[in-house]
Amino acid sequence: MAERWPGFKVIERDDRYAVWQGRLQPLQRYYTVRIGYRVPLAIEAFSLLQVQPRVQVVDPVLEHHSDYEEGPIPHVYMNRDEPRLPYLCLFDAYNREWTPSDLLAATTVPWSSRYLFFYEGWLAMKTWRGGGRHPTREERNGIATDKAIAAV
Amino acid sequence: MTYQTPILPPSTADALLMDVARRIQLSPTKHDEAEQHYQALCTHVDRPDSPLHGKVIACYPGGSFATGTAIASRVSKDQHDVDVVIELDILPNSEPSGVLATLFVAINGEEGCRYHGRVTLNSRCVTVTYEDGTRVDLMPIARLDHAPLKAGYLFHWRREAAETYHKPVNPWGFADHFNREVAFDPVFATMFDARRQIADGVVAKAETDPLPGRVPLSEKSSRVVALQLLKRNRDVRYRSRDGRKPPSVVLAAMALDIGPAHSGLVDEVINIASHISGQLQDHIRRFDTLIVRNPSFPEDIFTDRWPGDVAAQHVYMRDLDHLQRQLGRLRSDNANLTEMRTILDDLFGETAAGFAVERFLDASRREAERGAMRFGTTGRILTGAPAIVGAATSTVARASTNMGGVCIPD
Numbered sequence: 324m325a326e327r328w329p330g331f332k333v334i335e336r337d338d339r340y341a342v343w344q345g346r347l348q349p350l351q352r353y354y355t356v357r358i359g360y361r362v363p364l365a366i367e368a369f370s371l372l373q374v375q376p377r378v379q380v381v382d383p384v385l386e387h388h389s390d391y392e393e394g395p396i397p398h399v400y401m402n403r404d405e406p407r408l409p410y411l412c413l414f415d416a417y418n419r420e421w422t423p424s425d426l427l428a429a430t431t432v433p434w435s436s437r438y439l440f441f442y443e444g445w446l447a448m449k450t451w452r453g454g455g456r457h458p459t460r461e462e463r464n465g466i467a468t469d470k471a472i473a474a475v
Numbered sequence: 476m477t478y479q480t481p482i483l484p485p486s487t488a489d490a491l492l493m494d495v496a497r498r499i500q501l502s503p504t505k506h507d508e509a510e511q512h513y514q515a516l517c518t519h520v521d522r523p524d525s526p527l528h529g530k531v532i533a534c535y536p537g538g539s540f541a542t543g544t545a546i547a548s549r550v551s552k553d554q555h556d557v558d559v560v561i562e563l564d565i566l567p568n569s570e571p572s573g574v575l576a577t578l579f580v581a582i583n584g585e586e587g588c589r590y591h592g593r594v595t596l597n598s599r600c601v602t603v604t605y606e607d608g609t610r611v612d613l614m615p616i617a618r619l620d621h622a623p624l625k626a627g628y629l630f631h632w633r634r635e636a637a638e639t640y641h642k643p644v645n646p647w648g649f650a651d652h653f654n655r656e657v658a659f660d661p662v663f664a665t666m667f668d669a670r671r672q673i674a675d676g677v678v679a680k681a682e683t684d685p686l687p688g689r690v691p692l693s694e695k696s697s698r699v700v701a702l703q704l705l706k707r708n709r710d711v712r713y714r715s716r717d718g719r720k721p722p723s724v725v726l727a728a729m730a731l732d733i734g735p736a737h738s739g740l741v742d743e744v745i746n747i748a749s750h751i752s753g754q755l756q757d758h759i760r761r762f763d764t765l766i767v768r769n770p771s772f773p774e775d776i777f778t779d780r781w782p783g784d785v786a787a788q789h790v791y792m793r794d795l796d797h798l799q800r801q802l803g804r805l806r807s808d809n810a811n812l813t814e815m816r817t818i819l820d821d822l823f824g825e826t827a828a829g830f831a832v833e834r835f836l837d838a839s840r841r842e843a844e845r846g847a848m849r850f851g852t853t854g855r856i857l858t859g860a861p862a863i864v865g866a867a868t869s870t871v872a873r874a875s876t877n878m879g880g881v882c883i884p885d
Binding site: 328377397420438455 | 487809810813870872874878879
């Protein structure tokens with residue numbers, strides 16, 4: 324992480340948990356981004372939805388636009404504790420596009436920058452042009468659950 | 476012939492300007508349609524029961540259509556105007572009002588005739604407006620003896636101002652001169668074509684060298700495309716102004732006075748704008764007005780109806796300075812995408828600007844979906860030359876799908 328993303332620093336850490344914070348500049352504007360991640364234990368049964376890295380845009384906070392396509396904020400998971408700081412939905416957990424064996428530096432960080440790039444496009448065009456999908460009803464109802472996998 | 480020089484993708488600002496240009500240009504279909512329109516018109520003027528039967532010597536596009544610098548007159552509706560020269564076998568000193576009126580009658584014809592009711596008589600031409608809003612301006616000229624090839628007199632008549640005169644012109648000569656002077660630039664033509672493929676998501680075709688004969692005139696050099704952008708900017712600026720706007724032919728002729736074209740489109744637009752602005756500034760300082768002549772026929776003065784006075788020069792000079800400042804902001808390191816869109820809206824109108832930003836985003840999305848998006852160490856999405864230069868230190872991210880709409884389970 325430090326090698327590829329020198330602007331990111333660890334701001335919180337314990338045995339299996341760390342939080343990084345740094346600045347991303349997809350085009351011209353800078354965004355402060357926070358990434359929290361807890362490495363699951365080998366014996367834990369978990370779903371990717373639960374263990375995925377939690378990415379938040381701290382500054383400037385993401386704008387709400389209910390009248391824009393995919394609004395009020397496109398492709399985020401709600402955050403009940405801090406509604407202003409939702410989590411970015413950067414991959415399809417149902418299809419295992421990310422697993423704990425992936426490096427955050429090779430996936431989560433560039434995907435966050437990609438998200439912010441299209442977020443700027445969303446602000447400029449009022450339409451989301453970054454692609455993506457929403458969970459199907461089956462996925463939402465847990466009939467087709469995201470894959471429970473063994474930890475690495 | 477294969478070009479050995481590696482061709483770098485355009486910068487973000489150049490890519491956006493290329494997409495604006497693609498939106499304002501005439502599509503090949505519109506181009507073909509325009510040709511059919513004017514050829515049918517000329518045949519109509521020469522029909523057996525026409526007052527000009529047997530008098531049509533030649534008919535050819537003049538102005539922007541002949542130099543590849545034509546743009547849509549109304550971008551949102553893809554409307555365009557075509558200037559056509561119709562050479563008539565009449566005496567050069569024929570009465571202008573008579574010549575124009577006869578051409579009007581020849582085109583308008585009897586009631587029930589194809590063009591009847593769609594024809595307007597103007598001071599130098601007769602205009603036919605088609606159902607889709609396309610307009611063809613047919614300008615009659617009579618060839619002059621002892622003058623360069625195809626040089627002639629145009630006929631000017633304005634009843635309201637009691638103006639009537641002949642003016643020496645040579646539109647064919649200028650187009651020929653312009654097309655010879657503006658060299659085919661294989662680097663630019665390749666970049667432009669590559670941009671079209673990336674932005675429109677066209678599957679890359681087998682590698683072919685762009686040859687002058689195969690590349691449309693309108694895409695052969697950054698100078699031609701920069702002129703299209705300059706004209707679009709002029710049209711946007713003059714939308715709500717009274718009075719004449721700087722004629723396209725004046726801009727094209729002045730652009731020929733500059734040195735070699737830059738391959739970068741932003742640089743080339745600034746290059747031309749700065750040159751024209753500088754010339755206007757010189758004349759403003761001297762309290763006189765610009766004179767631009769047809770390089771193929773100096774008797775043909777392009778500036779006979781604009782600028783007219785120092786104030787008109789000042790207005791356009793300010794526009795050109797604004798254009799340069801805004802383009803400087805567009806390519807600076809401080810503009811976000813919303814600001815870039817605002818700049819493009821301001822300079823080239825909403826339709827073309829929206830198209831360019833959409834295409835930019837869509838091309839980036841396709842890159843992301845291919846897992847080919849590159850990121851600098853600050854997360855900067857690398858496009859154009861920086862993507863190649865920074866390839867060693869950048870991160871390529873594999874594709875993933877944006878999801879969302881639910882809460883993360885506890």
